[in-house]
Amino acid sequence: MHLLSIVIPVYNVQKYITKCINSILGQIKENPNVELIIVDDGSPDNSIDIIKPLIESCSNVRLISQQNKGLSEARNVGLSYSKGEYVWFIDSDDYISNDIMEGILGELDGGIDMLQLNWQTVFENNKETIINHDYNFKKGIVSGLEAFLNNLVPIQVQFTIFRRDFLIENRLRFYPGIYHEDSEFKPRAIYLAKSIKFHEPIVYNYLQRLNGSITSSFKIKNGLDTMIVAKNLKNFYQNTIRENIAQRKMRQYIALFYNSLLYGYNQLSKEEKRILYTKMKENRYIFREMIKSGHLKYVLEGVLLSLNLNMGISAYSLIKHTK
Template sequence: MKLSIIIPVYNTAPFLKKCIESCIDQNISNNDYEIILINDGTTDNSHDICESYKNAYSNIHYLIQENSGQSVARNNGVDKAVGNYIWFVDSDDWVESNCLSSILNMCETNTLDILRIGFKKINDEYTDIAKTELEPKTLIIANNREILKTDFVFGPPLHIFRRAFLTDNRLSFYPNIFHEDNEFTPKALYYAKRIGITETIYYYYYTRMGSTTKSVNPKKCFDLLIVCHNLMVLSEEVEDDIKPYINNVISTSFNSLLSYSREIDPLSKVKLKRQIALNTDIFDHMKKSKKIKFKIEGLIFSLFPNNVLKIYELVKR
């Protein structure tokens, strides 16, 4: 088995068929790849859709778990997978038709740990709202240092991973949190030895209103504190020339936290303010980041650790 496509499913029935059909409409034998659907406690008719495809295609497998989040669903998918490579696909997105042959050829020929692919963002009217700048057909081979020193993308669906690379390095998604991608992808890129990059568009990312990434939830703020903490641990592991770039990711994650904090309820803000004051070491990492903006923020926040949310709100106003 060459490839395992892992698709967590949670209340995406209107989009699920398009996603699965795109994974079926491929130019390699069903014997060469599998599609693993993981029902994460969905409450709409996604279950019926998954069942119908499982019964129709021998290479489609269907798992059901209690609602535990996308992280746990992806981890369970990896445990079930037998493909040499793994592609995490979100159930409201879709992939390019007949792309698996090219993707696998790049991965296998170059013995890649990770292949990063091009993507296109699509809004509710299915019109193009963003795309990669270039679409070369050539593959660029890079090492982890080169990638980590760029503004890399976090989304796991934009990467194809060698399964043995994930298991050998014990790489998994932190369970039961939002923004697990911010925590997972930098670690994966750091441990990878051979990374391929193609800007050819193979993935379509659907930015719909009401999706998990668009919704406001106080838990996102507290989860991003966990992400920052775990990335600080990684920052202490990596070589000195990489540290500032990991600190960039910490700073980016903390800025996402601040952005979400503007929309949460007053009680949650009070709790978040206390938690931030207990995690001032984040500001030390921000001051050591590569970008001037983050350095300035880290300095200001370290001087006024009890007023971080207020300062951010004033700046935004």
């Protein structure tokens, strides 16, 4: 049995995949404690042709192919094939830092459910690197509840290593076919974790593509999937979370996430707005979650949206654009 399984879903990343794979192979080649599982999610470009020569002499690397099903299903498939005690989902356009693997393996002692990693954001134009984030990596070990209540762990899945049995025992899988899969998955994982350890060295390089901002890429599917995520998280806290303070925290998270829908609404076409507006009316329960969040901003938004959906959307847009 391996100590760590690294899972990399691959789809249309021929520009980035060599750097990603090589950053890992140089540190795990022939290492019996680590396996690399590459999931070809039906990639139509040359990504797999680039990968095959890189891994042909590596005994601890497996390439699995499937028809295109999306990032969530590719991760789920990688998890099902993994044999490691821990699993690390790495995005195929990112890369890991040099000489970091032994330090990570030394942290994986079997007694923690999650290892939270430190990272930096690297811009595609190579003009800027940002390490400036608000997470304290000197916390040591905390409970999932403490991490959840105090925003100690970011939502991005690739910055965290998970104990495989923890995921399996809690039936934690990625919801298929949606954008924002991390936002649906990670809050549940954080809350359910008994122990989360923090690893301070910067080990992960998160690539910010030039066209990657929400302001330039919001689509109607973003909005529709936001409501799926909100519904799933509402069901989760109603069925699983018992602490009132944690229920309120999840409502605040749902409200914060729903704000991304309100922010992107005016970027849609008239017909797309009509479709999304109808869905928002069908999912009015989200406004009640905002009102019950206990956070003044979200309470006011929820009240306005409940009273008059058009007025609530207009008020949100007006406030955003006058800041």
